[in-house]
Amino acid sequence: MLTASVKIPLQEANSPLPGTEGNSAVPTLNVITYSQESVENENVTREENSLREQQGNSLAEAVEGHTANRKAYVHYLSENDKRTILAAFIYTQQQIQSRQYSRRPINTPGAYFDTMMKAWGATKYVTYETACAAYRDAYDAQRGGRQKLPGIPFDIQELVRRFWGWSYQDIAVELQIHPLPTQVKDEHGTAPASTLWTNQPDALEPRVPHRWMDQKEEALALIERIRCEAPTVPGLSYQISQEPRAYRIRGTERMVYLVDVVIENVPDVYAEAAQWQEYYESVRE
Numbered sequence: 001m002l003t004a005s006v007k008i009p010l011q012e013a014n015s016p017l018p019g020t021e022g023n024s025a026v027p028t029l030n031v032i033t034y035s036q037e038s039v040e041n042e043n044v045t046r047e048e049n050s051l052r053e054q055q056g057n058s059l060a061e062a063v064e065g066h067t068a069n070r071k072a073y074v075h076y077l078s079e080n081d082k083r084t085i086l087a088a089f090i091y092t093q094q095q096i097q098s099r100q101y102s103r104r105p106i107n108t109p110g111a112y113f114d115t116m117m118k119a120w121g122a123t124k125y126v127t128y129e130t131a132c133a134a135y136r137d138a139y140d141a142q143r144g145g146r147q148k149l150p151g152i153p154f155d156i157q158e159l160v161r162r163f164w165g166w167s168y169q170d171i172a173v174e175l176q177i178h179p180l181p182t183q184v185k186d187e188h189g190t191a192p193a194s195t196l197w198t199n200q201p202d203a204l205e206p207r208v209p210h211r212w213m214d215q216k217e218e219a220l221a222l223i224e225r226i227r228c229e230a231p232t233v234p235g236l237s238y239q240i241s242q243e244p245r246a247y248r249i250r251g252t253e254r255m256v257y258l259v260d261v262v263i264e265n266v267p268d269v270y271a272e273a274a275q276w277q278e279y280y281e282s283v284r285e
Helices: 036-064 070-079 082-098 109-120 128-141 154-163 168-177 216-232 273-284
Strands: 238-240 245-248 255-263 266-270
Touching (some): 036 070, 070 109, 082 128
Antiparallel strands (some): 245 255
16 A cells, blocks of 8 residues: 655745745744833833924924924924024014014014024034034124124023023913013024114124123113113103123123113113213213
């Protein structure tokens, strides 16, 4: 009698692995295992993405008033330092306010914000510190005149420190209630300008005082003093900045405060109370 020998493949016919004939060999299974660390890392990534989505919605709402373009803002958050994003947001809010009654109002805040991110963001500067340093170096190198300066201006840097930790919505509300001075005129930056008042002048370099005003409170006190004393001079035409101007003394890292004014249509700046006192006494005589 003849007996047929039947060979049985260990894999299905459609298996991606080649079949092994016979029953003697035992297949080896490649088992993928997940460590506790990899699971935790995956959870962290999911949480980070979820948080970025929430922040993107918040930023989109604060800039444009809706979240239709939230994916763009999530991209900003994933590619840029949050301080750079905050700087661009603050500057955009300032420009919206300062131009609302001008012939060139900002009708598309999202596009303006995007312009600022291109000017200050990671596509141009590797870090927030680099963008700040670019402005500092350019500022030290300029020698008078109106020059457009790259990087993030000093006053915006100060506002980033002030508003760090605030929500975008709270910052927008605060800037509407208490308008702040702006020191740059376009997305490329320029020499610090004076504050948001009617017919605002370009910023002036201060005369070196006997004692700089290191504290903002000193400058605020001077603003209040000028507001009280200027009206006592008959017929005096004057305007005073709403807020002190932050100023870094050239060649140093020292930050001080100045008070910008326009008196008889002539811009001036006070670096100490004694400078106003000198002028005040001269016009009272």
